[in-house]
Amino acid sequence: MDQLIFQQIKNELINGSVKKGHPFKYFALGTLSGNIPCQRTVVLRKVQPNLQLLFYTDKRSPKVEQIHRNNTVSALFYHPKKMIQLQVEGKADIKENPEMLRKIWKSIPAKSRKDYTTVLPPGIKIDQPDGIEYLTESDHFCMVEIQPTRIEYLKLKQPYHLRVEFLKMEGEWSGTFLIP
Numbered sequence: 001m002d003q004l005i006f007q008q009i010k011n012e013l014i015n016g017s018v019k020k021g022h023p024f025k026y027f028a029l030g031t032l033s034g035n036i037p038c039q040r041t042v043v044l045r046k047v048q049p050n051l052q053l054l055f056y057t058d059k060r061s062p063k064v065e066q067i068h069r070n071n072t073v074s075a076l077f078y079h080p081k082k083m084i085q086l087q088v089e090g091k092a093d094i095k096e097n098p099e100m101l102r103k104i105w106k107s108i109p110a111k112s113r114k115d116y117t118t119v120l121p122p123g124i125k126i127d128q129p130d131g132i133e134y135l136t137e138s139d140h141f142c143m144v145e146i147q148p149t150r151i152e153y154l155k156l157k158q159p160y161h162l163r164v165e166f167l168k169m170e171g172e173w174s175g176t177f178l179i180p
Helices: 002-018 062-069 098-107 110-116
Strands: 026-033 036-043 053-058 072-079 084-095 141-155 162-169 172-178
Touching: 002 072, 002 084, 002 141, 002 162, 002 172, 026 062, 036 053, 036 062, 053 062, 053 110, 062 084, 062 141, 098 141
Parallel strands: none
Antiparallel strands: 026 036, 026 072, 053 141, 072 084, 084 141, 141 162, 162 172
């Protein structure tokens, strides 16, 4: 049964990256700033066959510096209709390969590219929200790849909730049922 659940996890994550409106499209990413937890919502862009999760960001954002200092991250997904929660733990890697990023950059709609072309970095105080300046010849685009090492699945249902922990050891995933 745990392999069926693991396949469901894979399917839901992949659907989150490709289906408009899927609840897994947006997820909470947790990092550490020193010993203070930081969370923010990011967009799931792609799921690789080995379950690597990909999202885009501005390479000047605080999360990038936090990942450089401690690349252990967590991701939280929730599907309200199916009552499924996924907690994913893993190692994040900042991808800055110019050729790969150029290829991805071309696929991003022009209006969305603005998010990666501000003159000032994300989080800087400004006087007016309409006074943001944008670069025209360069960008601060990068991709983050999360390699999951642990996934915890929780299905809220009656009469009993179902909770399973999946660990990746020596390249293979194995599941263990937990008390919900």
